[in-house]
Amino acid sequence: MEIPDVAASKEAEASIDLLAIVLDTNPSQQIVRQNPQNLTQILEAVIAFGNAHLMQKAQNKLAVLSCSHYTTEFLFPLPGRHVELRQIDGQYEAFSLVEKTVKQQLGSILMNAPRLSAPCESLLAGSMSMALCYISRLQRNVPAGVKMHSRILVLTGSNECASQYMTYMNVFFTAQKLGIVVDTCALDKTLSLLQQGCDITNGQFLKVNQLDGLLQYLLWVFLPSPQMRHKLVLPPTPKVDYRASCFCHRELIDIGYVCSVCLSVFCKYSPICTTCHTIFKTPGPLPVKPKKKKKTDKQI
Amino acid sequence: MADTKSGRFASSSAAISPLVQSPENLECKNFQEYLRTRQTPETLEKLYNYPPICLAVYRELPEIARQFVIRILFVDQPVPQAVVTSWGAQRVAKEQMEATSCLTALCVWRVTAIPGGLAAWELSPTFKKSVRQVLLGGGKPWAMTNTLDKDSKPRDITFLDSYAMSRWRCVLHYMVGTGGRNGGTDAEAISPDAVRILLHANLMKRDERDGITITRQGFQFLLLDTRAQVWHFMLQYLETCEERGISLPECLSMLFQLSFSTLGRDYSSEGMNSQMLTFLQHLREFGLVFQRKRKEGRFYPTRLALNVTNKDAAQASTTADEERMQERGYIVVETNYRVYAYTDSQLQVAVLGLFTELLYRFPNLVVGVLTRDSVRQALRGGITAEQIVSYLEQYAHPNMKLVESAIQSKSCLPPTVVDQIKLWELERNRFTYTEGVVYNQFLSQNDFVTLRDYAQSINMLVWQNERTRTMVVQKNGHDDVKRYWKKYSKSGG
Numbered sequence: 001m002e003i004p005d006v007a008a009s010k011e012a013e014a015s016i017d018l019l020a021i022v023l024d025t026n027p028s029q030q031i032v033r034q035n036p037q038n039l040t041q042i043l044e045a046v047i048a049f050g051n052a053h054l055m056q057k058a059q060n061k062l063a064v065l066s067c068s069h070y071t072t073e074f075l076f077p078l079p080g081r082h083v084e085l086r087q088i089d090g091q092y093e094a095f096s097l098v099e100k101t102v103k104q105q106l107g108s109i110l111m112n113a114p115r116l117s118a119p120c121e122s123l124l125a126g127s128m129s130m131a132l133c134y135i136s137r138l139q140r141n142v143p144a145g146v147k148m149h150s151r152i153l154v155l156t157g158s159n160e161c162a163s164q165y166m167t168y169m170n171v172f173f174t175a176q177k178l179g180i181v182v183d184t185c186a187l188d189k190t191l192s193l194l195q196q197g198c199d200i201t202n203g204q205f206l207k208v209n210q211l212d213g214l215l216q217y218l219l220w221v222f223l224p225s226p227q228m229r230h231k232l233v234l235p236p237t238p239k240v241d242y243r244a245s246c247f248c249h250r251e252l253i254d255i256g257y258v259c260s261v262c263l264s265v266f267c268k269y270s271p272i273c274t275t276c277h278t279i280f281k282t283p284g285p286l287p288v289k290p291k292k293k294k295k296t297d298k299q300i
Numbered sequence: 301m302a303d304t305k306s307g308r309f310a311s312s313s314a315a316i317s318p319l320v321q322s323p324e325n326l327e328c329k330n331f332q333e334y335l336r337t338r339q340t341p342e343t344l345e346k347l348y349n350y351p352p353i354c355l356a357v358y359r360e361l362p363e364i365a366r367q368f369v370i371r372i373l374f375v376d377q378p379v380p381q382a383v384v385t386s387w388g389a390q391r392v393a394k395e396q397m398e399a400t401s402c403l404t405a406l407c408v409w410r411v412t413a414i415p416g417g418l419a420a421w422e423l424s425p426t427f428k429k430s431v432r433q434v435l436l437g438g439g440k441p442w443a444m445t446n447t448l449d450k451d452s453k454p455r456d457i458t459f460l461d462s463y464a465m466s467r468w469r470c471v472l473h474y475m476v477g478t479g480g481r482n483g484g485t486d487a488e489a490i491s492p493d494a495v496r497i498l499l500h501a502n503l504m505k506r507d508e509r510d511g512i513t514i515t516r517q518g519f520q521f522l523l524l525d526t527r528a529q530v531w532h533f534m535l536q537y538l539e540t541c542e543e544r545g546i547s548l549p550e551c552l553s554m555l556f557q558l559s560f561s562t563l564g565r566d567y568s569s570e571g572m573n574s575q576m577l578t579f580l581q582h583l584r585e586f587g588l589v590f591q592r593k594r595k596e597g598r599f600y601p602t603r604l605a606l607n608v609t610n611k612d613a614a615q616a617s618t619t620a621d622e623e624r625m626q627e628r629g630y631i632v633v634e635t636n637y638r639v640y641a642y643t644d645s646q647l648q649v650a651v652l653g654l655f656t657e658l659l660y661r662f663p664n665l666v667v668g669v670l671t672r673d674s675v676r677q678a679l680r681g682g683i684t685a686e687q688i689v690s691y692l693e694q695y696a697h698p699n700m701k702l703v704e705s706a707i708q709s710k711s712c713l714p715p716t717v718v719d720q721i722k723l724w725e726l727e728r729n730r731f732t733y734t735e736g737v738v739y740n741q742f743l744s745q746n747d748f749v750t751l752r753d754y755a756q757s758i759n760m761l762v763w764q765n766e767r768t769r770t771m772v773v774q775k776n777g778h779d780d781v782k783r784y785w786k787k788y789s790k791s792g793g
Contacts, residue, residue, distance in 0.1 A: 012363065013363070048435065048436060051435055051436075052370055052435060055355070055358065055359070055370075055434070055435060056359070056363075056366055057359065058359060058607045086441075087441040087442055088437075088441060089433075089437045089438050089439055089440070089441055090351050090430075090433035090434065090437065090438055090439030090440055090441065090442065091433065091434060091435070091436065091437035091438070092351075092355060092434045092435075092560060093560065093561065093562060094560070094562075095434070095435060095437075096437065099437075215374070216374060219370050219371060219374075220371060223367065223370060224367055228363055228364075228367070230389060231364060231388060231389050231392040231395065231396075232364075232367065232387055232388060232389060233386065233387055233388065233389055
C-alpha cells in the first residue's frame, strides 16, 4: 500500500493543476441587487483564492472567466497583452498581476455592459463550455511526459434555469469524459442542475450561507486538488436531485415521456420527437393501451 | 557452559546496509532538509522576516501541511490540536503526522496552550505576516523591484537561455577539464571564488601531482540535472557565504526573489548594499543572472535562477519550450542496450563514458553500449543505478519522449534496460549486516537445542549450525536469551 501512495503523491507534486474559475458577475443576481458591495467582496475573495491556488505549486495555472447575462469574457489570463507591472508592495509579482488584471478587466466589462431593464439569467452553461474549451486547448499544448489535472469552479448567486438544461448536460458529460472536475459554490440558492454536475464529475458542491467568510469557505473546500481531497475531511455531499427537465417547456419533471431513439424527455406526449423527428405510431387513445405508452420512471 | 562473544555477523539477503556503503557519496538536499539540518529556530525566525523565503518554504511543505497552513492563515486565535487532527482523513494519519512534524521542525507553527488546558497550534507570527503579505499585498516591495526606465536593448528569452547555459557549462567543463582543450578563451575560465566553492563542496580536490582534479562526488554531480546541479552548488555557496561576510538571510532572500521573478524582464540592483552586489556578481558568473556591465544597475534573471528549489516546476516550464527541448535531448537508448548520443560536446561524452562502453565516434554522434561491466564500474565509482537512469531519462531524445506518451509508460527508456541496470545494482548488494552475539561451545547437544528453540520462538535467531553447536542471536535479543540460559542452567537442565 505504501509505495503506490508515495508514487501518487510524487506524481501529484509534479503535475500541473489548472483551475478555471467561472465567476457570475451578472448584476441582476439577488445578492448583488440587495447590496452592490457584495460583488466587490466576492471578487476580493475570488482573487485571493486564485492566488492561493497559484501559491500551492510553482507550475499551477489559473484562469478566471466572468459570466454575465449577455457575454462571457476572460478576466485572466489575457491573451497577447503583456501588462507591464512593477511591484508596489510586498505582494508576489505574479499575484499582483492576477489582481490587477482581473479588476481592470471586470471594471471595463461592467462599464460597457448594456443596460438591462428586467433581471436576466446568467449564461453559466455557456461560460462553463468556454472554460472547457480553454482547458482542452492547454491540455493539447502540455509537453510530453507532464500531466495536467484541470478543474472548474463555478461561483454564482443566480438561479439556474432549466432553459440551459441541454447545454449544462453536455458540459457535464464532456467534463466527465475529459476527467475535469466541476466544483460549484452557490452563493444564494441551491442549484440542483449544478449539483448534478458536481456529482457526475466527482466535484464538491457547497452552498454558502453568509458571504462574510467566503474566502475561508473557498480555501477549505475548494483549494485542495481533487487528488488531495480524499485525504481530508470535507463536507459530505447532500442528496442530489436528479430530475431532468423536459425538452418542450424546460421544466423539471418527475415523470415524463422519453423518446426511444434519442432519449429526449417530454412532459407531454407528442407524436413526433422534436429532437430527432422520429414519428411514433400511436394507435388509439393512450388511456386505453397504457402499456404501449413510452413512459419511464424518472423519479429518484 | 556457553561462551558468548559479541560480534558482527553477515547473513546473505538482498538489501542495502549502512555499514558497507561508503559515506562519501554526493548528498543532495532539498530546501526543506537544508533548513531542518542547518538552521536553528532562532535563525529560521530571522529568515521568515523575508517574504520570498516564506513563499519558498511554503511551496516546499508536504501537500497536507500546505492545506493546514492556509486554513489557519487567516485565523487569529490558536487552533486546538484536536481540531487540526480532525481535518485529515483517518487512513492517511501517518502522512498527516509527517506533515505536522515537518511544520513543527521548520518552526512554521508552534504549540501553545489555550484556555481550557488544550494544546493548540499557532502559526509563527513572522511567518504568518510574511505569507499574508505575499498573498494579499501590503508591506514593502521586494528589494530588486525598483522602477527602471525602459531598456534600450532588451534581451529576449532565447538569448538569456543560451547565455545561462553557456555560463553554466563553463563550470562543468572546468570540472571535467575539457575547457582548455577546446581552445577555451578567457571568457571560459572560471573565477577563483567558483573554484573555492567546488573544492569546498568536495566536488573537486587538490592533488599534488596534477593540480585540481574531479572527485567521485564530482562525477555524481555531473549526472544530476542542471536544476539540481544549480541548487546543490548554491547550497554549497551559501555555506561559504558567512565566511565572506555576506549575511545568509539576505543571500537566501535574494536567491528566492530571483527564483520568483519573471523570465525576460529586467530588474534593478539599485539600493542593494555592497555585499549583495558581490553576490549578484557571483550569480552573474554562474549564469543565474545576466548583466551587461558590472556597474550597470539592471539585470535579467535567467532560467537557471527561476524556481531554483523545484525540479518539477522547472520541467513543466522548460520542456514547454520546444527549441530548448531539441537542444537538450540527444540520447537514444534502444532495447539492445545500445546508446546513441547526438553530441559533440566533450563534457557529455565524458559523462556518458562513465557508465557506457563507447564503441564509435562520429562528428556529431557517439555510439556506446551499456554492458554489465561498464555499469558495474560506474556503480563501483559510487554512482547509483537511479542516477544513471535519471540521466538517460533527462537527456532522452524528443522522439523517445513521443514514444513515452504514445504507450503511456512511466519512463521513456525501454523498460528492459531500466530493469537491467537496477538488477546490476542489486547484484552488488547481496549482504545485510545485523549486529549479533555468537553463542558457542555448548557442552551438550541438548543445551544447544533448548536455547536455539527458545531464540527461534522469540524471533531473535539469526543463524545456527547444529554440528558445530553455534548460534547467532540478534543483539537486542541477547539479554532475553542470556536470562533464559541462566534460568535454564540454574534449574539444572
